[in-house]
Amino acid sequence: MSVIVIGSVAFDSVKTPFGEVEKAIGGSATYFAVAASYFSSVRLVGAVGEDFTDEHLRVFSGRPIDLSGLQRRPGQTFYWKGEYGFDLNQAHTLAVQLNVQENFQPELPSHYRSTDTVFLANTDPELQQLMLEQMDDHKFIACDSMNFWIENKPDQLKKVLRSVDMLLLNEAEARQLAEDPNLVKAAGKIMQLGPKHVIIKRGEYGALLFSPDSVFAAPAYPLEFIYDPTGAGDSFAGGVIGYLDSTGTFSEANLRQAIIFGSVMASYNVVSLERLASLSYPEIEERFWEFKKLSHFDGIESAPCQ
Numbered sequence: 111m112s113v114i115v116i117g118s119v120a121f122d123s124v125k126t127p128f129g130e131v132e133k134a135i136g137g138s139a140t141y142f143a144v145a146a147s148y149f150s151s152v153r154l155v156g157a158v159g160e161d162f163t164d165e166h167l168r169v170f171s172g173r174p175i176d177l178s179g180l181q182r183r184p185g186q187t188f189y190w191k192g193e194y195g196f197d198l199n200q201a202h203t204l205a206v207q208l209n210v211q212e213n214f215q216p217e218l219p220s221h222y223r224s225t226d227t228v229f230l231a232n233t234d235p236e237l238q239q240l241m242l243e244q245m246d247d248h249k250f251i252a253c254d255s256m257n258f259w260i261e262n263k264p265d266q267l268k269k270v271l272r273s274v275d276m277l278l279l280n281e282a283e284a285r286q287l288a289e290d291p292n293l294v295k296a297a298g299k300i301m302q303l304g305p306k307h308v309i310i311k312r313g314e315y316g317a318l319l320f321s322p323d324s325v326f327a328a329p330a331y332p333l334e335f336i337y338d339p340t341g342a343g344d345s346f347a348g349g350v351i352g353y354l355d356s357t358g359t360f361s362e363a364n365l366r367q368a369i370i371f372g373s374v375m376a377s378y379n380v381v382s383l384e385r386l387a388s389l390s391y392p393e394i395e396e397r398f399w400e401f402k403k404l405s406h407f408d409g410i411e412s413a414p415c416q
């Protein structure tokens with residue numbers, strides 16, 4: 111079992127009300143790969159610049175992450191600068207420099223071309239499409255995107271969505287893509303674009319899974335300290351997709367379990383990338399069971415209404 115991912119490998123400068131970091135390792139594919147690698151093997155596709163050294167690559171080392179699809183190209187690595195206010199659910203982009211991501215032509219190594227589970231992490235939808243076109247075989251395709259691509263490449267994104275089984279977006283992006291402020295209606299409209307399942311990420315309020323005949327709501331883990339939410343959406347996706355791939359089953363019941371594993375990984379990510387990268391399996395499992403307790407209640411036979 112393996113997951114293939116295309117996305118950004120980046121340097122991020124992030125400001126929160128609690129502090130600031132300059133040019134830390136980030137990127138949608140980075141966070142995704144680290145989180146998913148606890149569940150399955152990951153084949154990464156992306157590009158970095160000459161400023162991304164072997165020392166930076168150590169974030170992936172010791173994990174089942176295949177980097178033969180990661181190109182080092184002349185120029186600078188993708189750069190994102192963002193800011194969070196006290197509402198840590200919403201990142202405000204201050205700068206994006208595509209750098210080596212611009213004019214990047216992904217070339218899949220031959221052993222990548224048949225991979226069961228595909229994740230199109232947040233990146234240029236044209237790159238997502240180019241990767242799909244090079245694949246010979248796959249079972250399940252999931253995709254993420256953001257306001258930047260919804261605004262700048264809406265047609266290319268909609269083309270990708272026609273092939274996608276599951277889309278993950280945060281709530282503002284879902285409203286924006288569907289042009290509907292109501293999340294239930296927005297999910298329905300997004301399904302009409304292609305995906306059978308839509309996961310709407312709601313930061314500290316959890317996530318909603320919309321499927322053709324049902325809706326499932328998962329909480330987020332109530333944490334007293336959230337230092338930096340950057341990458342939480344990508345590590346959530348890593349937990350969801352990594353778990354699904356490890357079981358090889360994409361049933362509704364399994365999707366629900368997967369969302370809880372996604373929420374577990376996101377809850378560790380908001381501390382730091384280093385914390386995410388240094389987890390033990392018992393820590394993941396323990397928090398999974400805490401999630402079960404968090405939303406458990408005993409049903410009563412009949413509601414005490416007159």
Ligand code: AMP
Binds near residue numbers: 118189190232233
């Ligand atoms: P999130 O999981 O939503 O917090 O994603 C944060 C990551 O997305 C950061 O590490 C950024 O490097 C990356 N990112 C931000 N903007 C873009 C973009 N336009 N394309 C690809 N990746 C991006």
